[in-house]
Amino acid sequence: EDKFAVFMKGQVGGEDWNTTVEKVTKLKPIAQRLGVTQSQLALAWCLKNENVASVITGASRPEQIVENVKCLQILDKLTLEVLNEIDGILGNKPPLDPARQD
Numbered sequence: 001e002d003k004f005a006v007f008m009k010g011q012v013g014g015e016d017w018n019t020t021v022e023k024v025t026k027l028k029p030i031a032q033r034l035g036v037t038q039s040q041l042a043l044a045w046c047l048k049n050e051n052v053a054s055v056i057t058g059a060s061r062p063e064q065i066v067e068n069v070k071c072l073q074i075l076d077k078l079t080l081e082v083l084n085e086i087d088g089i090l091g092n093k094p095p096l097d098p099a100r101q102d
Contacts, residue, residue: 026089034077036070043071045086048078051094 011017024038031041046055059065087093 023089023091027086030082030085030089034074034082036074037067039067040071040074041086043068044074044078045083047071048075048083 027041028038031038034041036044043055043057046052057065057068059068
């Protein structure tokens with residue numbers, strides 16, 4: 001059997017999957033409040049996140065590139081308060097590494 005298919009079957013419908021769906025559902029009102037799509041919110045969050053070194057996007061159609069780039073228009077809307085709200089939902093913010101602090 002296809003290894004990828006086996007992997008995906010294990011992901012969909014399991015506890016981790018349900019937890020992820022719950023988190024994404026909780027992010028939707030934030031995106032709506034900011035007037036953006038959830039994809040744009042995700043990209044903007046990655047760009048503002050000091051723990052993310054690079055953001056690689058994908059697109060299969062030119063309009064998806066345009067849609068992705070629109071995330072740049074909301075970077076200033078991602079205040080510390082909004083970022084903390086998102087981090088609270090995701091629950092995966094890594095602890096600060098003292099070796100990387102000035």
